[in-house]
Amino acid sequence: MPDGSFPEHLLSLPKAELHLHLEGSIRPAVVSALTARHGIEVGEEEVRRRYSYTGFLGFLEAFKWVTSFLRTPDDYALIVQDLGEQLLAQNVVYAEVTLSVGVMLLRNQRPEKNFEAILRAAEPFESRGLKLFWIFDAVRQFGPDAAQQVVNAARNTASKKIVAFGIGGNELSIPTVAFRSVYDSAASLGLHRLIHAGEIGGPEKIREGVELLGVERIGHGIAAIHDPALMDLLANRRIPLELCPSSNILTGALARQLSQENAAIESHPLPQLLRHGVPITLSTDDPTMFHTDLATEYRHAHRMGLSESELRSLIDYSFAYTFQFGVDGYRNAYQS
Numbered sequence: 354m355p356d357g358s359f360p361e362h363l364l365s366l367p368k369a370e371l372h373l374h375l376e377g378s379i380r381p382a383v384v385s386a387l388t389a390r391h392g393i394e395v396g397e398e399e400v401r402r403r404y405s406y407t408g409f410l411g412f413l414e415a416f417k418w419v420t421s422f423l424r425t426p427d428d429y430a431l432i433v434q435d436l437g438e439q440l441l442a443q444n445v446v447y448a449e450v451t452l453s454v455g456v457m458l459l460r461n462q463r464p465e466k467n468f469e470a471i472l473r474a475a476e477p478f479e480s481r482g483l484k485l486f487w488i489f490d491a492v493r494q495f496g497p498d499a500a501q502q503v504v505n506a507a508r509n510t511a512s513k514k515i516v517a518f519g520i521g522g523n524e525l526s527i528p529t530v531a532f533r534s535v536y537d538s539a540a541s542l543g544l545h546r547l548i549h550a551g552e553i554g555g556p557e558k559i560r561e562g563v564e565l566l567g568v569e570r571i572g573h574g575i576a577a578i579h580d581p582a583l584m585d586l587l588a589n590r591r592i593p594l595e596l597c598p599s600s601n602i603l604t605g606a607l608a609r610q611l612s613q614e615n616a617a618i619e620s621h622p623l624p625q626l627l628r629h630g631v632p633i634t635l636s637t638d639d640p641t642m643f644h645t646d647l648a649t650e651y652r653h654a655h656r657m658g659l660s661e662s663e664l665r666s667l668i669d670y671s672f673a674y675t676f677q678f679g680v681d682g683y684r685n686a687y688q689s
């Protein structure tokens with residue numbers, strides 16, 4: 354623990370959120386409203402029970418369950434409104450939000466239609482000071498053909514609000530190299546590239562993302578602590594890790610990386626990675642499913658021993674590594 358209490362004034366500073374899943378941000382009351390739209394009564398208590406799972410696969414099951422109620426474009430509009438309110442309440446002024454387009458396609462939905470509704474729901478938040486951009490995300494275990502369909506959906510949607518393509522899901526399933534042409538195709542559309550890697554997988558998953566797929570940010574990447582040469586590479590090439598500490602505790606990812614049965618937040622490698630020079634952005638991942646918000650994550654980072662200036666550097670990094678602005682561009686945009 355550092356000396357002193359948490360510098361509360363940091364919470365009122367504007368922040369950016371770069372690793373946040375729309376479908377993991379639905380508050381229990383809104384989940385109940387969603388299920389009711391489709392004729393199924395699910396009380397908030399039951400939602401909370403479903404959000405109490407153990408381990409990574411349990412989390413994926415809960416994610417699958419909640420997304421099964423996202424059936425129409427209006428359903429997506431409802432959850433975007435819910436997310437926008439949550440972000441404004443935390444002084445988030447900029448977010449790149451991940452959309453599980455792979456799941457939309459699996460359910461035979463038309464992502465273009467869902468995205469139209471998402472943009473309409475997001476629009477009113479612009480004038481309230483919240484800029485929202487979107488990341489089209491494929492599910493690794495669905496395979497490269499399905500991932501290519503996600504890229505195609507981004508191409509067909511052709512919106513400047515889509516800034517990146519990425520893959521998430523179970524990183525121990527299909528080998529990274531299988532997605533090479535999918536990422537090439539995303540790059541040819543001008544999309545930035547991301548990957549969830551080194552969350553439950555080893556550091557080689559991170560290296561593969563960088564070297565085979567040309568990714569520009571890594572989702573999680575906590576496995577980098579096992580490979581100092583990889584930490585050097587991330588530091589030298591300025592490839593940030595989007596760290597989500599609460600997520601790593603609740604999915605069991607941190608315990609797994611540390612070869613422990615359980616892991617405490619104080620044992621998170623965020624300080625070690627940051628002090629090695631790796632750019633770090635702090636995020637919530639699936640905040641309602643991990644019972645967290647951005648303020649809680651900053652408090653966690655303080656408990657890990659970060660000084661006030663290190664906490665401020667996390668805020669700066671989150672703006673510096675947006676795909677839209679960069680930290681100076683962002684400040685200029687805000688001053689105008």
Ligand SMILES: [Zn+2]
Binds near residue numbers: 374572638
């Ligand atoms: Zn994630």
